[in-house]
Amino acid sequence: KAGVTQTPRYLIKTRGQQVTLSCSPISGHRSVSWYQQTPGQGLQFLFEYFSETQRNKGNFPGRFSGRQFSNSRSEMNVSTLELGDSALYLCASSLAGIQETQYFGPGTRLLVL
């Protein structure tokens, strides 16, 4: 069974631009979660989607948004990029929810210049 895939793997943007990251979960998994990882703040929860509905959201500004499609694929969008948005963005999937084991993708490395 294929693992969680994330595209693109690397991305360079400039301040003020917007970016969309994609995550394809493991086949059959309906829950997708997003995390931001930075050297200073560590790993922080962004949001979680299940059956196309956002079930929970972390403490990030409204510039960070996401959605999930009927095939469970998820996208994360960041608008008006700031230098501090430079990070590794990790996506994780699980069968029905975060209470179950989450399987992570390789991440998307975003650099904002």
Add this chain to the structure above:
Amino acid sequence: AQTVTQSQPEMSVQEAETVTLSCTYDTSESNYYLFWYKQPPSRQMILVIRQEAYKQQNATENRFSVNFQKAAKSFSLKISDSQLGDTAMYFCAFMKQYSNYQLIWGAGTKLIIKP
């Protein structure tokens, strides 16, 4: 609010030795889950081991085992017969049961296995 603390930023041991990574957490919850994840230099986060708080028996996965002390709110990871491939960042994480579906992470411990 829950917090997770990993007090060892970096550790280094010789191959084949046993190493223990510490993790403490703070919560008022009775039912929760605890995890150890490994993130090698390739960046893929991998689940190492999972512990349900209601289980008294410590979880074990091959060379990896935990010492779960619920009263002390401690959740250490022991790696036996360490291998070069164990070199990675190790993160301890907490999640409330029936919760708002988010993992609370520790800052991580960088483990280096020396040949």
